Each structure stands twice: as structure tokens, then as C-alpha cells.
Amino acid sequence: MKATAQDFRSKLFDKKNLKIILTLSGLVVLLLAYTALRDTDTLITHKQANILYSKDKIKKVIVDGDYIHLKTDGGNYKIYKNAINTAAFFSKYPVEVKEDKGYIFDLLLLLILLGSIGYLFRMMKVNRLQQLRQIRGAREENAEIYEPVQALKSNVTFKDVAGIKDVKEELEEIIDFLREPQKYRDMDIRLPKGVLLVGPPGVGKTLISKAVAGEAGVPFFYQSGASFVHIYVGMGAKRVSELFKKAKQMAPSIIFIDEIDAVGKSRGEFRNDEREATLNQLLTEMDGFEESSGVIVIGATNKIDVLDEALLRAGRFDRRIHISLPDLEDRMKILELYLAHKPNNVDIESVARMTVGFNSAALDTLTNEAAIYAMREGRKVVENSDFEAVKEKVLLGKRKILSFTEEERKIQAVYQGAKAVVATWLDVEFEKIGIVTTRLSVQEHEILSRSKLINRIKVYLAGSIATKLHYNEQFNNAGTDIRQAKELLNKVIYDYWMSEDFIVNPHKEEELMREMVSEVTDLLKKLGKALSDVSEYLLQHENIDQEACRKILLEIF
Incomplete structure (x- = not known):
């Protein structure tokens, strides 16, 4: 009602202004007409x-x-x-x-001009006052919406989260610290102030952080990165300050900032004063943590590459935990969890195999849709056929989810298996290579040799060369790897000047690429048996680490 009355007054004010402007315009026109017609x-x-x-x-x-x-x-x-x-x-x-009374006309024109200028100044002043009232009202409205930060009590534990065995191990000591901080203080042990969960959407980053709070039995403060970004400079920084103040008062506690990239983007050419002020406040608060404050910040993002370097340096988000899409074993555990309270006669392994590339959120949706379909069909027990019936429906609603046919799984197994074999043979370290993911170890060295860089390029090329050898055909799944190979090769030639006699030209780039393709082709022909075994391993387990790949190679050679 308040807004309606204000709109009415605004419209009435606008009509009044319009009448005054039209009247003044009419007088000016009449005077000009009189001037023109006065002497004919x-x-x-x-x-x-x-x-x-x-x-x-x-x-x-x-x-x-x-x-x-x-x-x-x-x-x-x-x-x-x-x-x-x-x-x-x-x-x-x-x-x-x-x-001669021309002076009267001139005087009248001058009065009209001065009146118009005065009226315009008055209008500008009124508009300025209206803007100030609107800003004040918006601030008051924002203050009404801006409720004090509330702590949540998490009822989620690791029993409610499946398929994250590696992540659980990473977080165990964090949980132990929150449970018994004095034990660590006695040993003068400092745990990370911040933990960054990195992974694609839907893998359960928020759920994992709630589980950490639930396991530790500490207050849980949830904030979205976007909630810190306001249109008024200083509001986001104030919210950050209040959040940390409240968390310290209730320590030990956890602050979880979801989609932290919304506020933590790199400060660069395109400035945003409010976001930068908020980010600076966040950095200040993390630096100001007392060593024994008992507050741990958990951030979640799927865009770690856009985060500001200051946010990632030591003393802030020291620890980074990568959460991949669940593999076969993980999906089986997730499905088992989601089906625990649903009457079912489901072959969980079969469903897990047909859901390659599904994240935990998608599996939750799929399970729920399958149960709805079974009920619609008049059955009280969920079966495999229900999952098959709704799979396409879930896929259409989840465009980013990969889903392979059996033939596509075999192609992808050969493609990824070749990368694993070549990486192991050439001593290019990797954490895990799966049917849908490749996680080469991050190169943290400042000085890298030409041979190491070339070997890394060969790993990127290996998948495409292997599928061409095996199927005598090229496939579009190689796009990203080929792009990375070319980008790194470009750096080798043009940025690092790693060519004979330091000669830089496109011919050198083409020559080196042909040379690498030839070497990888010969290597894959030599390691054909190993590639076959690794591909079969991937079809069975969907993921392989470097140790398992090394064992397969040692058995053959």
C-alpha cells in the first residue's frame, strides 16, 4: 500500500511538472510569435x-x-x-x-529565462532529495532484511553422505580438532584456517561441510558468496565482519561459504568496489584469526581458476580438497544410501554402471523419479526397469551429466587408458584417471625442463592417437586435450623459447608436433598389451591411480 501511494504521488508530481513546462514553453512561443508579427x-x-x-x-x-x-x-x-x-x-x-517599448519585451524574456533556470534548479534539488530518500529507504529496507547471522545445528553426518571415502580421510583431522581443540593446543599444532572444496556442481560440497559440522558437533554458519555482494559499498564487508564475529563467539565453529568465487574473484581490470571491499574484509578476517580461535572456514567452488591469488596463499585457504564425479564404487554406495528407505528390488551395480558421469545430486533425482514411476505404475517396489524408464527424463533435465552407451564406454576406456599408460611410462604424475575425469598432478615447480613439458603434451595427445590406432577413426572427445596440448606447445616454443638455436616460428611448432605424434604412436604400439589391460581395468573400476597402472606395466615388462 505504501508503494502504491508513493507511485501515485510520483505520477501526480510528474503531471504537475509537465503542466508547468508546457505553460513556460507556450509563453516563450507566444513572445517569439509576437516579436515576429509585431513589425510586418x-x-x-x-x-x-x-x-x-x-x-x-x-x-x-x-x-x-x-x-x-x-x-x-x-x-x-x-x-x-x-x-x-x-x-x-x-x-x-x-x-x-x-x-520605444522593446525593453519591456526583453525584460519579459529575461524574467522567463530566469524563472526557467530557477525552476530547473528547484527540480534538480527535489530529484536529489527524492534519490536520497529512496537510498535511505532502501538501506532501511535492507537493514530490515539483513537479519543477524544465525548459527545452524547440523544433523548431517558422514553416514548421510556416501561415495566420498577420500574426502572423509582428508577431513578427519579437521573434525578431530573441532572436537578436541585443546589436544592440538597442548602440542602447539596449528590446523589450516581454511579448507577449499573444489569440484563440479552437484557432487555434494555443501552436504560434506554440513557433515563435518555434524560429526564435530559444532555450530555451522552457512553463507552464499552472492549474499555478500550488495549494491551499496560496505554492506558486504559489514556482513563478513558480523559473520566472523559471531563464529568466534561460538567457537569452535565452522563457517561455510558456498560459491566463494562470487566474492573471491581475482581483482583485475574490471573493478567492482563493493566486491573488492568484501573480499578485502574476508582476507582481513582470515588473517586476524587467532591461532587458537577454533573457527575453520570451508569454501566451495567449481571455478578455482578465477579466485584471487591472495585468497589461496598460505595462511588462508591452506588446504584444497578436490571432489570428483563419483566412480562405479562410489555410485553404488550413493544409490544404496538413497534406496535405504525405499522398498526395492534393484540390482544396484547394474544401475551404477548405467549412470556413468552422474553426480550425487543427479543420482538422488534419478532414485526419486524411479520411485515415483513405480508408484504411478501401481507397484510398491522399485525395480531396475523404473530407473531405465526415467533415466532419459533425468538426463534431459541435467544437460551437463555425461551418459555413455556401452560402446562409448569402451571408446572412452581406450582413450583414458592410453593417457594413464603413457603418463606412467613417461613419469608424468597423476592422482587419478577415470572414464570421465583426468587429474594430472599440479606442477608446482618454478623451473620445468623441456622434456617434462613435452612428456605432458604427449599425455594429452595419447588418447586421440590410441583411439585412432584402435578404431581407425577420430572422435570428438579429444577436443579439450588437443586444445591443452596446443596451448602448452605454444608456450614451449614462444614463451619459453625451448627450440634449437632459440629460433621461433610456426614451422618449429609444426615440426615438434609431428615428432611427438610419431613418438606417441610408436610407444602405444609397443605398449599395446598394457593399454588393453588398463582399458579393461577402467571398464571394471572406472578409475585408476598411478600405482595400479604401474603394477600392470610391471607385470608385462
Whole structure:
């Protein structure tokens, strides 16, 4: 109702302004018209005036400033008074002297101009006051919405989260610290202030952080990164300050910032004062943590590459935990968890195999849709056929989810298996290579040899070369790897100048690429048996680490 009344007043004010502007415009037009129509006499020359004088057609002479107006029966004329013998005209015809009142017109125009300027200044002042009232009202409204940060009590534990065995191990000591901080203080042990969960959407980053809080039995403060970004500079920073203040008061506690990239993007060319102020406050708060404050910040993102370097340096988000899409074993555990309270007769392994690339959120949706389908069909038990019936529906709603046919799984197994074999053979370290993921170890060394960089490029090329050897065909799954290979090769040639005689040109780049393709082709032909075994391993387990791949190679060679 308040907004409606305000809108009405605004419209009424606008109508009033419009009437005033139209009135002033009308007056100006009338004055200009009066100026144009005030003097319509025809201007004539000295010769024409003498003709009128000699023919005695002039009835009256009017003196008006610098002009002499001649009134005749055939019309009215005017001539500049110094152009004729005025004495002759004045002695022959009746003369009228017109008082010059042009100053009145000029004064009126000046008054109208000054009034218009004053009115415009008044309008500007009124508009400024209205803007200030709106800003004040928005701040008050924001303050009403901006409720104090509330701590949550998490009822989620690791029993409610399946398929994250590696992540659990990483977080165990964090949980232990939150449970018994004094034990660590006695040993003068400092745990990370921040933990960054990195992974694609839907893998359960928020759920994992709630489970950590639930396992430790500590207060849980949840905030979205976007909630810190306000249109008014300083509001986000204030919210960050209050969040950390509350968390310290209730320590030990956990602060979870979801989608932290919304506020933690790199500070660069395109400035955003509010976001930068908020990020600076976040950095300050993390630096200001007392070593024994008992507050741990957990951030979640799927865009670690856009985060500001200051946020990732030691002393802030020291620990990073990568959460991949669940593999076969993980999916089986997740499905088992989601089906625990649903009457079912499901072959969980079969369903897990047909859901390659599904994240935990997608598996939750799939399980729920399968149960709905079974109920719609009049059955009280969920079966495999229900999952098959709704799989396409879930896929259409989850475009980013990969789903392979059996033939595509075999192609992808050969492709990824070749990368694992070549990486192991060439000592390129990797954490895990799966049917849908490749996690090569991050190169943290400042100085890298040419051979190490070349070997890394060969790993990127291996999958495409292997599928071409095996199927005599190329596939579109190689796009990302080929792009990475070319980008790294470009750096080797043009940024690092790693070519013979330091000669840089496109010919060197092409020559080196052909040389690497030839070497990888020969290597894969030599390691054909190992590639076959690794591909089969991937079909069975969907993931392979470097140790398992090394064992397969050792058995053959």
C-alpha cells in the first residue's frame, strides 16, 4: 500500500511538472510569435520612398526608433530614417512618434529565462532529495532484511553422505580438532584456517561441510558468496565482519561459504568496489584469526581458476580438497544410501554402471523419479526397469551429466587408458584417471625442463592417437586435450623459447608436433598389451591411480 501511494504521488508530481513546462514553453512561443508579427511593414529603398513621396500616396509618417514607417492606402512600408530627407516628409505629412517599448519585451524574456533556470534548479534539488530518500529507504529496507547471522545445528553426518571415502580421510583431522581443540593446543599444532572444496556442481560440497559440522558437533554458519555482494559499498564487508564475529563467539565453529568465487574473484581490470571491499574484509578476517580461535572456514567452488591469488596463499585457504564425479564404487554406495528407505528390488551395480558421469545430486533425482514411476505404475517396489524408464527424463533435465552407451564406454576406456599408460611410462604424475575425469598432478615447480613439458603434451595427445590406432577413426572427445596440448606447445616454443638455436616460428611448432605424434604412436604400439589391460581395468573400476597402472606395466615388462 505504501508503494502504491508513493507511485501515485510520483505520477501526480510528474503531471504537475509537465503542466508547468508546457505553460513556460507556450509563453516563450507566444513572445517569439509576437516579436515576429509585431513589425510586418515592407522594407523599401530610398528610390521607392521618393516615388511614394512624389506621387503623394503617403497618408501618415510614423517614427519608430531608427525606422520611418510610411502608411499608404496600398500598404505599409518602412525605411531607415537616415536614408531619406526626413524634414521633407515631416513637413508634408502628419507625423506620429512611437514610444520605444522593446525593453519591456526583453525584460519579459529575461524574467522567463530566469524563472526557467530557477525552476530547473528547484527540480534538480527535489530529484536529489527524492534519490536520497529512496537510498535511505532502501538501506532501511535492507537493514530490515539483513537479519543477524544465525548459527545452524547440523544433523548431517558422514553416514548421510556416501561415495566420498577420500574426502572423509582428508577431513578427519579437521573434525578431530573441532572436537578436541585443546589436544592440538597442548602440542602447539596449528590446523589450516581454511579448507577449499573444489569440484563440479552437484557432487555434494555443501552436504560434506554440513557433515563435518555434524560429526564435530559444532555450530555451522552457512553463507552464499552472492549474499555478500550488495549494491551499496560496505554492506558486504559489514556482513563478513558480523559473520566472523559471531563464529568466534561460538567457537569452535565452522563457517561455510558456498560459491566463494562470487566474492573471491581475482581483482583485475574490471573493478567492482563493493566486491573488492568484501573480499578485502574476508582476507582481513582470515588473517586476524587467532591461532587458537577454533573457527575453520570451508569454501566451495567449481571455478578455482578465477579466485584471487591472495585468497589461496598460505595462511588462508591452506588446504584444497578436490571432489570428483563419483566412480562405479562410489555410485553404488550413493544409490544404496538413497534406496535405504525405499522398498526395492534393484540390482544396484547394474544401475551404477548405467549412470556413468552422474553426480550425487543427479543420482538422488534419478532414485526419486524411479520411485515415483513405480508408484504411478501401481507397484510398491522399485525395480531396475523404473530407473531405465526415467533415466532419459533425468538426463534431459541435467544437460551437463555425461551418459555413455556401452560402446562409448569402451571408446572412452581406450582413450583414458592410453593417457594413464603413457603418463606412467613417461613419469608424468597423476592422482587419478577415470572414464570421465583426468587429474594430472599440479606442477608446482618454478623451473620445468623441456622434456617434462613435452612428456605432458604427449599425455594429452595419447588418447586421440590410441583411439585412432584402435578404431581407425577420430572422435570428438579429444577436443579439450588437443586444445591443452596446443596451448602448452605454444608456450614451449614462444614463451619459453625451448627450440634449437632459440629460433621461433610456426614451422618449429609444426615440426615438434609431428615428432611427438610419431613418438606417441610408436610407444602405444609397443605398449599395446598394457593399454588393453588398463582399458579393461577402467571398464571394471572406472578409475585408476598411478600405482595400479604401474603394477600392470610391471607385470608385462
